[in-house]
Amino acid sequence: MLEIRNLFVAYGKIVAVSKLSLTVNEGEIVTVVGSNGAGKTTTLRTVSGMLKPQSGEISFKGRSIVGLSPEAIVTRGISHSPEGRMVFGRLTITENLKLGAYNRKDAAGVKIDMERMFEMFPVLEQRKSQRAGTLSGGEQQMLAIARSLMSRPTLLLLDEPSLGLAPLLVEQIFDVVVELRNEGATILLVEQNANEALRISDRAYVLETGTVTVEGPSIELINNPQLRAAYLGLD
Template sequence: MESKQTTNTAPAAGAKAPMLRIRDLEVYYGAIHALKGLSLDVNEGEIVTLIGANGAGKSTTLRTISGLLAPKSGSIEFEGTSIAGCGAHDIVRAGLSQVPEGRRIFADMTVLENLELGAFIRSDRDGIARDMDMVFTRFPRLKERLSQQAGTLSGGEQQMLAMGRALMSRPRLLLLDEPSMGLAPLLIKEIFSIIVDINRAGTTILLVEQNANMALSIAHRAYVLETGRITLSGAASTLAASEDVRRAYLGG
């Protein structure tokens, strides 16, 4: 697929700088060159999706942003401050939280304990209580299972718990890694509807998703990642209509 990346190096005069700004990111797993000069922007209030085949580097991108992987070179700025190389807990404190691939809930802990751990950086008890109520409003099944061990939840309920746990840190930018993985079609629709609601309530979202059709249907903008490089970027509706994208990722 021909490269058509259109990431700007600076905002236009008078325009607000991106909430998340990544430039020339190089990441290795040992001798494997996983990300090769990756650059992307996420503006405040957007849903931006990153699509691509398995092994393209999508999860690596999120793990590097979250501080779980250290880049060899390149820059990552969140709200104008460099976070490249910062510890994961410091990045959560800065206002960025990730829902990891595979949920990674604490299976032996209860639903309530998982949610409380999501608020570990906070000490505002009233705010935590309000956000807990917000999570229960968004995911009513979690309230019904507060004292249940998280590992006994269904796959869909575990995804809801992972999202609720991340929201308890009150992130300004939420990273979502494959939220539809292993879920039935009706649950996928429900999860994506909740993602849209979270965004409309004021949380900016960077979404990695194998289900490219669903991702492009809710995103404002999109990037296509191939073997560690961004090859296409633009409005999600434009990419959804692209013949190259349809053939490669949308089954068209």
């Protein structure tokens, strides 16, 4: 579904991603792990059109998306739930969700999907008229994911969904990710919580200084002694 080949992205003279290649097949959860500054967020921002690569190719469903605007990429079927949530704090939950569906013309379908988001995240329905900026961190993360789903994406990009959350909320967020995959979504997950990310994903890539150093089935990476020590905090 998604293919990245030899991607090179730099901020001025600072190289963030170099010769990066990865694939995401339909129906998979693919996770990208690595330390701060490894290039994980840059990769997602480039896929979603927020950054332009210096070189390399990104194709989605067999068609290049390099050079397309973020709006055009959303229309193609890719949605991005960014690091830091980035909700519209002065707008209500309902208004945030409607903005997630800005490119859709099917009002009836948008209404159905909003009800689905409220079923998936009951706390959002309880506070649907509340300004997003007054929500807790966990509630804002739920809203950010729900908003990204309102465009009905076939590929969901999730950037650090567990960042800063209490352990119980982390478990809830990852349960939602698995539920989405079980319902047919394809997910590219960037996550510092490598243990949980590898536990729920099908395949994984490890980034170091913008380059893939290890890749394979998640179960193999979980059992890799070097990765266990470096990223999972295990001996």
